Amino acid sequence: xxxxxxxxxxxxxLLNSASLLLLGCSSAFFSTDINNRQVxxxxxxLNVVVMPRQHVNLDESKALMIPVFMAGAQEQHxxxxxxxxxxxxxxxxxxxHTLELFPTNNPGDQEISKxxxxxxxxxxxxxxMPPVIEPAGDSQGWVAIHIKIIDVNKGYSLWxxxxxxxxxxxxxxxxxxxxxxxVPAPSVGQGIVSITRRIAMVMRQ
Numbered sequence: 379x380x381x382x383x384x385x386x387x388x389x390x391x392l393l394n395s396a397s398l399l400l401l402g403c404s405s406a407f408f409s410t411d412i413n414n415r416q417v418x419x420x421x422x423x424l425n426v427v428v429m430p431r432q433h434v435n436l437d438e439s440k441a442l443m444i445p446v447f448m449a450g451a452q453e454q455h456x457x458x459x460x461x462x463x464x465x466x467x468x469x470x471x472x473x474x475h476t477l478e479l480f481p482t483n484n485p486g487d488q489e490i491s492k493x494x495x496x497x498x499x500x501x502x503x504x505x506x507m508p509p510v511i512e513p514a515g516d517s518q519g520w521v522a523i524h525i526k527i528i529d530v531n532k533g534y535s536l537w538x539x540x541x542x543x544x545x546x547x548x549x550x551x552x553x554x555x556x557x558x559x560x561v562p563a564p565s566v567g568q569g570i571v572s573i574t575r576r577i578a579m580v581m582r583q
Contacts, residue, residue: 513563
């Protein structure tokens with residue numbers, strides 16, 4: 379049977395242990411400050427529909443890019459910005475030696491192909507995007523890209539790749555208080571960049 383002094387000592391030890399546990403829960407080990415967390419980059423999924431049977435040195439070629447086709451009214455709001463972003467990423471990745479931009483995506487395919495051939499381009503780059511879902515709060519978003527690389531001289535698609543990614547917010551947790559605020563999801567722009575870089579990597583292989 380425990381003596382009264384021993385019980386007092388035991389109660390003191392347990393109380394201090396509980397206090398240390400509470401302090402530990404407020405440390406960076408158990409909870410993460412939302413302001414100090416970095417949003418993880420999206421992880422794209424690709425579906426390669428058409429690809430060449432042997433490696434092609436695209437980095438030595440000259441390509442003409444048609445402005446991105448976007449669904450509905452999104453093209454009016456985002457079309458030029460998305461086109462410039464995808465073109466800049468393809469250039470950064472060194473996918474083509476030259477990548478010029480065609481002024482419009484309205485003319486027919488035959489007209490653009492003829493102009494590209496007359497101007498000495500090797501390939502046409504066509505990019506289309508289905509409707510984008512922007513992430514909001516703790517609701518995830520979604521973005522996808524469909525890219526075609528057309529051989530101007532032969533008249534057929536050398537590459538056709540579809541890529542998509544979810545833009546998922548990330549929750550933080552506290553050991554006692556439960557779920558806390560969400561870290562924002564990656565932006566639509568970050569999704570486009572991640573898909574384009576992954577597509578470029580596949581085409582360089």
